[in-house]
Amino acid sequence: MKLVTQVKLMPEADQAAALAATLRTVNEAACWVSAVAFERGVPREYELRKHTYAELKARGLGAQAAQHVIKKTRDAYTALKANIRVGNLGKPGSKRRAKAESKPITFRPEAAQPYDDRCLSWQYDAATVSVWTTAGRLRHVRFACSPDALKMLREHRKGESDLIERDGVFYLVAVCEVPENPLNENPAGFVGVDLGITNIATTSTGYRAAGRGLNRHRKRQLDLRKKLQAKGTKSAKRLLKKRSRKEARHTANVNHIISKKIVTTAERTGAGIALEDLTGIRSRVRLRKDQRTPLHAWSFLQLGRYIEYKAKRAGVPVVYVDPAYTSQQCSQCGYIDRRNRQSQATFACRSCGALAHADDNASHNIGRKGETVWTAGRQSRAPATP
Helix, strand or coil, X not given: CEEEEEEEEECCHHHHHHHHHHHHHXXXXXXHHHHHHHHCCCCCHHHHHHHHHHHHHHCCCCHHHHHHHHHHHHHHHHHHHHHHXXXXXXXXXXXXXXXXXXXXXXXXXXXXXXXXXXXXXXXXXXXXEEEEECCEXXXXXXXXXXXXXHHHHHHHEEEEEEEEEECCEEEEEEEEECCCCCCCCCCCXXXXXXXXXCEEEEECXXXXXXXHHHHHHHHHHHHHHHHHHHHCCHHHHHHHHHHHHHHHHHHHHXXXXXXXXXXXXXXXXXXXXXXXXXXXXXXXXXXXXXXXXXXXXXXXXXXXXXXXXXHHHHCCCXXXXXXXXXXXXXXXXXXXXXXHECCCCXXXXXXXXXXEEHHHHHHHHXXXXXXXXXXXXXXXXCCCCC
């Protein structure tokens, strides 16, 4: 399983200048390669290399750096094509899609640049790296990270690392190949996880992650964004970008904490995890105007991915189930009625009279569906017929 580890570089003044100049140079070169690719109908990587490699070398890029610039550009067009195919840029004829298809892809001056082991080496004991730049090889560039991150780098780093710059600070994002634990083929039931906005996650084991704190944080950020957007100055735009990243980091941290709690519980009890398949929910539901912002800020996909990769490391099986009627069905008697859900928090079965928190009831239904999906999907252990 591939994971990424981020370390912070702490270069000297001359080293920082060389790193900044390198990023500007390679991204300017990538913009030029992108223009060539767009002009020639985005050819394959090998053909694109024939049209651009010599010029990249003449611009002062090393052999490996030139190869990475070409590959980075071609991968960007592959990603654009995939986004168009799945409809992320709108329907055919839409303004957003037409704009994306009408011009070459451009790269920001501080956009990430991939490095392989030929142009970047790690010295873990000294906590330094040696990295290629347009000014020559920089040696003994210090980096800082947590002890756990250093251990992961030392034991599992494999493949490319990306050099990025954010607000004048340089980082290296390294790919690590982490071994997976053997999958638990016979889980003792499934922990159902009901995802929501009021309660971020509610499990059938009794854990409930309230969303009040995160929703208040988002509301404060939204109010601040409105004030800054009304100003429209350069400093306001810089602060908008800074606050946006801060909100994203806060949300990711909350989702990491919740996902770790869920996976740890499932691992300890020998159970699997059942999640709702909420694909396309934003386009399916009809909401009032005041409800749209919370829905579009809802990070259920990120939480699901965090649960997935943590479960994979722990050997915990994860299944996705159809969320239909999970909030309307009684987990005690199975009776389904829209009127069972009396409010956001209250579930009262009109057949058996069972009372429960609505999210708790839904989590039990999801867990039961997870067992059904797992049983239907796993391979038979029955001996072959002689």
